[in-house]
Amino acid sequence: MTSTSGTSSTLITGIGSLVTNDPSAGSGGPLGLVADAAVVVEHGRIAWVGPAAAAPTGTDQVFDAAGRAVVPGFVDSHSHLVFAGDRTAEFNARMSGRSYTAGGIRTTVAATRAATDAELDANVARYVREALRQGTTVLECKSGYGLTVGDEERALRIAGRHTDEVTYLGAHVVAPEYADDPAGYVDLVTGAMLDACAPHARWVDVFCERGAFDGDQARAILTAGAKRGLTPRVHANQLTEGPGVQLAVELGAASADHCTHLTDADVAALASASGSTVATLLPGAEFSTRAVYPDARRLLDAGATVALSTDCNPGSSFTSSVPFCIAVAVREMGMTPDEALWSATAGGAAALRRTDVGRVAVGARADLALLDAPSHVHLAYRPGVPLVAAVWSAGVRIS
Numbered sequence: 001m002t003s004t005s006g007t008s009s010t011l012i013t014g015i016g017s018l019v020t021n022d023p024s025a026g027s028g029g030p031l032g033l034v035a036d037a038a039v040v041v042e043h044g045r046i047a048w049v050g051p052a053a054a055a056p057t058g059t060d061q062v063f064d065a066a067g068r069a070v071v072p073g074f075v076d077s078h079s080h081l082v083f084a085g086d087r088t089a090e091f092n093a094r095m096s097g098r099s100y101t102a103g104g105i106r107t108t109v110a111a112t113r114a115a116t117d118a119e120l121d122a123n124v125a126r127y128v129r130e131a132l133r134q135g136t137t138v139l140e141c142k143s144g145y146g147l148t149v150g151d152e153e154r155a156l157r158i159a160g161r162h163t164d165e166v167t168y169l170g171a172h173v174v175a176p177e178y179a180d181d182p183a184g185y186v187d188l189v190t191g192a193m194l195d196a197c198a199p200h201a202r203w204v205d206v207f208c209e210r211g212a213f214d215g216d217q218a219r220a221i222l223t224a225g226a227k228r229g230l231t232p233r234v235h236a237n238q239l240t241e242g243p244g245v246q247l248a249v250e251l252g253a254a255s256a257d258h259c260t261h262l263t264d265a266d267v268a269a270l271a272s273a274s275g276s277t278v279a280t281l282l283p284g285a286e287f288s289t290r291a292v293y294p295d296a297r298r299l300l301d302a303g304a305t306v307a308l309s310t311d312c313n314p315g316s317s318f319t320s321s322v323p324f325c326i327a328v329a330v331r332e333m334g335m336t337p338d339e340a341l342w343s344a345t346a347g348g349a350a351a352l353r354r355t356d357v358g359r360v361a362v363g364a365r366a367d368l369a370l371l372d373a374p375s376h377v378h379l380a381y382r383p384g385v386p387l388v389a390a391v392w393s394a395g396v397r398i399s
């Protein structure tokens with residue numbers, strides 16, 4: 001892997017099709033498509049966007065995209081990368097006919113607790129690098145495989161070395177030591193564990209699901225986190241209908257994640273919260289558990305803001321590939337290729353309440369993915385093909 005300095009200026013020209021996510025910049029509705037485009041990157045930011053024929057000259061470097069497509073770097077707003085071990089055996093068993101239950105998380109908890117800091121750090125670095133090679137330039141990362149005060153705090157510290165988008169998920173499942181005292185565990189998550197973790201996180205999350213935390217417990221956890229300055233996000237309505245989505249909207253959470261089993265009232269709530277609470281869909285989870293996919297079309301038609309992310313974790317969705325999720329979302333969830341691309345970039349940025357990423361506009365961070373294809377549609381049209389040919393992260397080219 002090599003990189004070049006992000007402090008100089010670079011003209012990226014010869015872009016056959018540029019997705020800006022800036023409707024005023026081009027055609028194609030929300031994608032703001034510019035044909036035969038160029039971008040100037042300066043000091044890690046986008047300094048100029050427009051037709052190649054009108055591009056400024058005199059930059060330190062010139063990169064010729066040779067007619068290929070450029071899209072904003074993917075914003076993966078949901079992942080669980082601080083873990084040790086893997087769950088190959090569980091996946092193999094499930095693909096042989098057994099269904100997924102939330103309890104499998106405890107296998108990873110045992111392995112994660114037993115790992116050293118260096119092992120966990122190396123694991124996170126590996127998966128962040130893996131995602132970056134596939135075009136992901138912003139990646140949210142949760143704790144949730146420690147479930148003790150020390151192990152959760154450690155997970156957040158390690159995550160924070162690799163991303164600014166760190167989420168406290170002490171409420172992933174009830175810790176095994178509290179199997180007979182879930183109320184005691186909620187007290188810990190909202191008490192001493194929160195005290196230790198709040199300084200290291202931006203977000204607080206809870207797995208609101210049968211077998212994990214019910215609506216009242218989730219409300220207590222999110223409210224306590226919010227009082228400590230953490231903004232809520234919710235694992236909601238993944239395995240069954242439940243109170244997660246309504247709670248997310250009511251508490252002003254940045255996202256309700258999964259949204260697989262929704263009532264009409266849930267869809268209406270997400271539509272009314274469009275722009276504040278994003279519906280984040282995670283098709284890697286349904287793919288890897290042979291479950292029914294969320295209905296993106298229903299949410300989009302109702303007016304909800306939809307993000308698309310990987311949920312990368314060793315149990316239920318062991319993919320770091322946003323292009324894979326785009327292809328599945330188009331094939332299985334009723335999204336158009338344009339909608340899927342938008343959701344994996346601008347949608348992810350909205351779910352993280354970021355305006356500096358997920359778009360290619362003057363002043364935005366220079367996060368770009370060059371595709372070995374003439375348009376972004378190929379991400380769905382050519383599933384499984386490694387189309388990401390180059391990535392710039394804050395103006396630094398990773399190749």
Ligand SMILES: [Zn+2]
Pocket residue numbers: 078079080235311
């Ligand atoms: Zn998750």
